Amino acid sequence: MSDEHANPAPLGIDPSASRRIFLLMLTLGLGAYVSFTLMKKTEPVPAEVSKDPLLAAGREIYLARCAGCHGTTGKGDGPNAKSPAGPPAGDLTDDVWKHGSRPEQVLGVIRDGSKDTAMAAWRGILGDESLRAAAAYVYYLAGREPPESLRVAAAR
Ligand code: HEC
The missing domain is CATH 1.10.760.10 (Cytochrome c-like domain)
Known part of the structure; x- marks a missing residue:
């Protein structure tokens, strides 16, 4: 149960992979935010x-x-x-x-x-x-x- 110290990757995820996944999520989140902002700006022009x-x-x-x-x-x-x-x-x-x-x-x-x-x-x-x-x-x-x-x- 509490053997995190013995096993550095208790879930079987390589820490560097989990960092990459985190960065990927961050990038996706930022991408969504940026496109949302751009879409707000480009609301229908008469x-x-x-x-x-x-x-x-x-x-x-x-x-x-x-x-x-x-x-x-x-x-x-x-x-x-x-x-x-x-x-x-x-x-x-x-x-x-x-x-x-x-x-x-x-x-x-x-x-x-x-x-x-x-x-x-x-x-x-x-x-x-x-x-x-x-x-x-x-x-x-x-x-x-x-x-x-x-x-x-x-x-x-
Ligand atoms: C910080 C707030 C602010 C911003 C930003 C601003 N204005 Fe103004 N504007 C005012 C105020 C306050 C007045 C009223 C001035 C007065 O009563 O003499 C005014 C007056 C005017 C008037 C004169 C209206 C009249 O009845 O004669 C025009 C035209 C105008 N603004 C255009 C613009 C344009 C174009 C921009 C952007 C490039 C702009 N303003 C940005 C605050 C602002």
């Missing part, structure tokens, strides 16, 4: 987004960088929507945007941020094209047609 490269790029950026505050659908209901100081992330699907709805205004607030609020300037993090894509996606979330000027480089 056709009007997937057929438009600018919106498709904007969606990726938005979900990765903006949805935490603005919410996945832009309603301002992300987990970090309320900040200790300054106004909350507003509802991007509202009819009126606080900072204006001209493309240069929407692009401007994303690029330069909103002073004394949680809305940071993204210019150091996102390049010109990504900024335009994110802005276009904000229009999309609000049910508005993304302005053509956001499709061309150096739109200001």
Whole structure:
């Protein structure tokens, strides 16, 4: 019964094999976790987004960088929507945007941020094209047609 010390492999499993089995299980577990995470991210992309490269790029950026505050659908209901100081992330699907709805205004607030609020300037993090894509996606979330000027480089 208690002769583990006498027999190093009481179950007849070679310790190095059991280590290999453990590593295999670990790898399978990690693999399952990774594919689950990837599948979560690749939930159905609406056709009007997937057929438009600018919106498709904007969606990726938005979900990765903006949805935490603005919410996945832009309603301002992300987990970090309320900040200790300054106004909350507003509802991007509202009819009126606080900072204006001209493309240069929407692009401007994303690029330069909103002073004394949680809305940071993204210019150091996102390049010109990504900024335009994110802005276009904000229009999309609000049910508005993304302005053509956001499709061309150096739109200001
Ligand atoms: C840390 C939270 C946070 C993140 C992350 C964030 N925002 Fe904001 N955003 C805010 C807040 C707070 C405001 C409101 C600013 C104000 O009232 O002036 C805001 C305002 C805005 C506005 C202006 C809305 C209006 O009514 O004029 C736009 C557009 C916007 N964000 C887009 C984005 C985009 C695009 C991203 C990702 C690249 C992003 N935000 C990431 C918190 C955030």
